[in-house]
Amino acid sequence: xxxxxxxxxxxxxxxxxxxxxxxxxxxxxxxxxxxxxxxxxxxxxxxxxxxxxxxxxxxxxxxxxxxxxxxxxxxxxxxxxxxxxxxxxxxxxxxxxxxxxxxxxxxxxxxxxxxxxxxxxxxxxxxxxxxxxxxxxxxxxxxxxxxxxxxxxxxxxxxxxxxxxxxxxxxxxxxxxxxxxxxxxxxxxxxxxxxxxxxxxxxxxxxxxxxxxxxxxxxxxxxxxxxxxxxxxxxxxxxxxxxxxxxxxxxxxxxxxxxxxxxxxxxxxxxxxxxxxxxxxxxxxxxxxxxxxxxxxxxxxxxxxxxxxxxx
Amino acid sequence: xxxxxxxxxxxxxxxxxxxxxxxxxxxxxxxxxxxxxxxxxxxxxxxxxxxxxxxxxxxxxxxxxxxxxxxxxxxxxxxxxxxxxxxxxxxxxxxxxxxxxxxxxxxxxxxxxxxxxxxxxxxxxxxxxxxxxxxxxxxxxxxxxxxxxxxxxxxxxxxxxxxxxxxxxxxx
Numbered sequence: 001x002x003x004x005x006x007x008x009x010x011x012x013x014x015x016x017x018x019x020x021x022x023x024x025x026x027x028x029x030x031x032x033x034x035x036x037x038x039x040x041x042x043x044x045x046x047x048x049x050x051x052x053x054x055x056x057x058x059x060x061x062x063x064x065x066x067x068x069x070x071x072x073x074x075x076x077x078x079x080x081x082x083x084x085x086x087x088x089x090x091x092x093x094x095x096x097x098x099x100x101x102x103x104x105x106x107x108x109x110x111x112x113x114x115x116x117x118x119x120x121x122x123x124x125x126x127x128x129x130x131x132x133x134x135x136x137x138x139x140x141x142x143x144x145x146x147x148x149x150x151x152x153x154x155x156x157x158x159x160x161x162x163x164x165x166x167x168x169x170x171x172x173x174x175x176x177x178x179x180x181x182x183x184x185x186x187x188x189x190x191x192x193x194x195x196x197x198x199x200x201x202x203x204x205x206x207x208x209x210x211x212x213x214x215x216x217x218x219x220x221x222x223x224x225x226x227x228x229x230x231x232x233x234x235x236x237x238x239x240x241x242x243x244x245x246x247x248x249x250x251x252x253x254x255x256x257x258x259x260x261x262x263x264x265x266x267x268x269x270x271x272x273x274x275x276x277x278x279x280x281x282x283x284x285x286x287x288x289x290x291x292x293x294x295x296x297x298x299x300x301x302x303x304x305x306x307x308x309x310x311x312x
Numbered sequence: 313x314x315x316x317x318x319x320x321x322x323x324x325x326x327x328x329x330x331x332x333x334x335x336x337x338x339x340x341x342x343x344x345x346x347x348x349x350x351x352x353x354x355x356x357x358x359x360x361x362x363x364x365x366x367x368x369x370x371x372x373x374x375x376x377x378x379x380x381x382x383x384x385x386x387x388x389x390x391x392x393x394x395x396x397x398x399x400x401x402x403x404x405x406x407x408x409x410x411x412x413x414x415x416x417x418x419x420x421x422x423x424x425x426x427x428x429x430x431x432x433x434x435x436x437x438x439x440x441x442x443x444x445x446x447x448x449x450x451x452x453x454x455x456x457x458x459x460x461x462x463x464x465x466x467x468x469x470x471x472x473x474x475x476x477x478x479x480x481x482x483x484x
Contacts, residue, residue, distance in 0.1 A: 001355050005313055008333030008379055037375050038357050041336075050333065054380060078369070102445025104360055104423065107369040108376065189444040190358060 092180030125223035126215030179307025323391025360446035363419035410459030412450035
C-alpha cells in the first residue's frame with residue numbers, strides 16, 4: 001500500500017516548520033511516522049503536505065534540566081529505554097516504553113508523537129497524566145506550556161492548535177520517596193492495550209502518600225486521569241513509621257502487610273475502574289475491561305509503592 | 313509531482329535515486345535497487361518481513377519514506393554473507409531449521425544481526441524480546457531462537473579464538 005500523493009517538506013528550524021504550518025492547508029507534522037504513515041497507507045489520513053521534523057537540530061535530546069526531564073520531539077522510545085536517568089528515576093517511563101508496539105517500531109517511534117497523536121489507546125498519555133507532565137507547543141507566537149490535564153480533548157483531538165508543533169514534553173523530577181509503574185494488558189506484542197494503568201506515588205519519610213497520579217489507557221474516548229483513585233490514595237499510610245528501605249521484594253512484603261493497605265489499594269482500584277468508559281470490541285466486553293482496570297490498578301499501585309519504598 | 317534525490321549506502325555500496333515523497337523505503341530497495349531479499353509481508357507495520365538496518369537499527373522499511381532514508385547507511389539481507397561464506401546467523405538458520413517457508417527469514421536475520429551486534433551473548437528471553445516485532449507463522453519461534461543461539465555461540469568462539477591468537481602473539 002502506498003500513501004496518497006503529498007508534498008514533502010523537511011525544514012531545518014522549528015520556526016520554518018511553524019511558518020509552513022501557517023502557510024499550508026492540510027499539513028501534518030511527522031516525527032517517527034510510526035502512527036501517521038500506517039494511517040496514510042490505509043488512506044485513513046491523506047494530508048496534502050507532510051512537514052518532517054527530522055532535520056531540525058536539538059529536538060532529539062533527553063535531559064534533566066531545571067527540575068524537569070525534557071524529552072524533545074524526535075526522542076525515540078528506544079532512546080527512552082536506553083537512558084540512564086530514565087532507568088534510575090522514572091521507572092514508570094521505562095515500563096511504558098517497553099510495552100509500546102515492538103522493538104523495531106520503537107527504534108523510530110517518538111515519545112512526543114505518541115502524545116501528539118491523541119490516540120487514547122496509546123500508552124504514554126496515561127503515564128504523562130500520572131506524572132503531571134507538561135507539553136510545550138511551539139506556534140507563530142513562540143512557545144506555550146500546556147498542562148497535560150488540559151491536553152487531551154478526545155479521540156485524536158488535543159489542545160494543539162493547527163499551527164502548533166509539540167516540541168517537548170516536560171516531566172517534573174520526582175521528589176525523594178517517589179515510585180511509579182505502568183502495567184498493560186495486551187493480547188500480543190504490538191497490540192493496543194486491553195487496559196493499561198499508570199501509577200506514580202510519592203511517600204513522605206513516614207510512609208504517607210503525599211502525591212498520587214493515576215492514568216488509564218484505552219478505557220474511554222480520551223486518556224483518563226483517575227482522580228477518584230488519587231484521592232483515595234492521598235494521605236494513606238503504607239509503610240510502618242520510620243520508613244523502610246531495602247530490597248524491592250522485602251519492601252513489597254512490608255507494604256502488603258501494613259495495616260489497612262489492602263483495603264486502601266482495593267478501594268483505589270475500584271475507584272479507578274468506576275471512572276472508566278470502555279467500549280466493547282475484539283479485546284473484550286465492557287465488564288471485562290472495567291474489571292481489568294481494577295486488577296491492573298491494584299498491581300500498579302503495589303509496584304509503585306515497592307519502588308517508592310525502595311528509593312525509586 | 314516534485315521528486316527528491318535520495319542518496320543511500322546499501323550494503324556498503326552508494327546508490328542514488330529520484331523518488332516521489334510517497335515512495336516507501338521498501339519499494340526503493342526492492343523496485344529501484346532490485347534487492348528483493350527484503351520482503352513485503354503485512355504492509356501494516358506488524359510482521360517485520362521488511363526489516364532492514366537503518367543506520368544500524370532494525371527498522372520496518374514499509375513504514376519509512378524513502379526520502380527519510382536520505383543519507384542513511386542501510387543493511388539488507390543481501391549484505392549479510394561475506395567473502396568467506398554465510399553469516400553465522402544464516403548458518404544457524406540452516407543448521408537449526410529456523411525456517412520453513414522462509415518468508416519472514418530476511419527480517420529475522422536482520423533483527424538477529426542487530427541483536428548480536430549490540431549483545432553478543434543474549435539470553436533466550438532477550439532473543440525472544442528482540443524478535444517480538446518479527447512474526448513467523450511456521451516455526452513457532454523455537455528453532456529461530458536456537459538459530460540465533462547457534463550464531464551467538466559460533467561468533468563468540470570465533471572472537472575468543474581471535475583474542476587467544478592475539479595473546480599468543482604477544483607472548484612470543
